[in-house]
Amino acid sequence: MTIIDGKALSEKILREIEQEHSELEKKVGRKAGLAVIIVGDNPASQIYVRNKIKACERVGFHSETIRLDENITEENLLSEIKKLNNNNNVDGILVQLPLPEHIDELNIINAISAEKDVDGFHTTNIGKMMIGDKSGFLPCTPAGVIQMFEEYNIDLKGKDVLVIGQSNIVGKPMTLLLMRKHATVQTCNSKTKNLSEKLQRADVVIAAAGYPKLVKTTDVKEGVVVIDVGINRVDGKLCGDVDFEEVSKKASFITPVPGGVGPMTIAMLIKNTFKSYNQKMNK
Numbered sequence: 480m481t482i483i484d485g486k487a488l489s490e491k492i493l494r495e496i497e498q499e500h501s502e503l504e505k506k507v508g509r510k511a512g513l514a515v516i517i518v519g520d521n522p523a524s525q526i527y528v529r530n531k532i533k534a535c536e537r538v539g540f541h542s543e544t545i546r547l548d549e550n551i552t553e554e555n556l557l558s559e560i561k562k563l564n565n566n567n568n569v570d571g572i573l574v575q576l577p578l579p580e581h582i583d584e585l586n587i588i589n590a591i592s593a594e595k596d597v598d599g600f601h602t603t604n605i606g607k608m609m610i611g612d613k614s615g616f617l618p619c620t621p622a623g624v625i626q627m628f629e630e631y632n633i634d635l636k637g638k639d640v641l642v643i644g645q646s647n648i649v650g651k652p653m654t655l656l657l658m659r660k661h662a663t664v665q666t667c668n669s670k671t672k673n674l675s676e677k678l679q680r681a682d683v684v685i686a687a688a689g690y691p692k693l694v695k696t697t698d699v700k701e702g703v704v705v706i707d708v709g710i711n712r713v714d715g716k717l718c719g720d721v722d723f724e725e726v727s728k729k730a731s732f733i734t735p736v737p738g739g740v741g742p743m744t745i746a747m748l749i750k751n752t753f754k755s756y757n758q759k760m761n762k
């Protein structure tokens with residue numbers, strides 16, 4: 480059994496970007512820049528935003544964090560985005576999700592210029608992903624999972640892959656990227672019947688449901704590849720959607736939580752920001 484080390488892989492990606500960026504910065508005369516908007520004080524979001532800013536510092540990017548009150552109006556949030564769209568030092572913009580309920584998430588995402596949407600959530604980038612137009616940005620978590628498969632030489636061609644969860648951030652784009660790898664994909668949701676039977680048949684399981692230890696040993700077959708996208712806090716401790724202790728006894732490859740998909744999400748964000756910077760330089 481191999482534990483897929485997302486932390487080490489993300490560090491390798493960041494090292495490569497740091498090097499390429501420092502060479503380009505000398506030629507261009509400015510750093511790549513990422514702006515992160517956070518609304519309210521959700522504790523988990525605070526951690527993720529801090530990790531994103533740390534990653535920017537790690538690779539030498541310019542970063543700015545715009546902290547906004549929980550009660551901000553949609554109009555005022557849109558005007559912050561407009562300023563960043565017009566700021567030439569900013570290559571990437573993201574709004575940390577989730578947003579408070581009074582704000583229309585889709586409206587906000589689509590207000591970000593598609594060329595700066597390094598989260599890959601804008602309708603234009605989702606469309607580009609759908610048809611395989613490489614000029615767009617891929618959503619960071621699914622792109623990070625694909626990068627893990629490539630790094631560990633896990634071939635998906637003809638494999639039966641079960642994706643648990645169909646969120647816009649993970650499940651749906653993950654399904655699409657797996658199809659591009661010629662996997663046979665089944666996407667489950669909370670209404671799916673006989674999940675346990677489906678799990679037993681899967682060669683690869685990608686758990687992104689948000690239920691602690693949903694996937695158990697009795698559910699999976701010997702040699703299964705397990706990717707745990709879940710990040711749950713139980714009694715102050717982090718755990719994924721997979722019972723790691725037990726399932727790792729049957730798996731051929733498995734990701735841990737923490738230290739698996741999470742750091743890869745951040746590495747892909749940095750990669751997308753660097754891509755945006757490069758695209759601007761080449762214009």
Ligand SMILES: Nc1nc2c(c(=O)[nH]1)N[C@@H](CN(C=O)c1ccc(C(=O)N[C@@H](CCC(=O)O)C(=O)O)cc1)CN2
Nearest residue numbers: 526527573574575576577598619737738739741742744
């Ligand atoms: N605008 C966005 N919002 C959200 C996204 C996103 O991609 N864009 N995804 C998730 C949260 N997320 C990124 O923002 C994210 C989650 C987890 C990690 C991470 O590094 N996890 C660590 C553990 C960190 C901890 O102590 O909690 C790990 O798994 O090792 C990074 C990013 C929802 N919102």
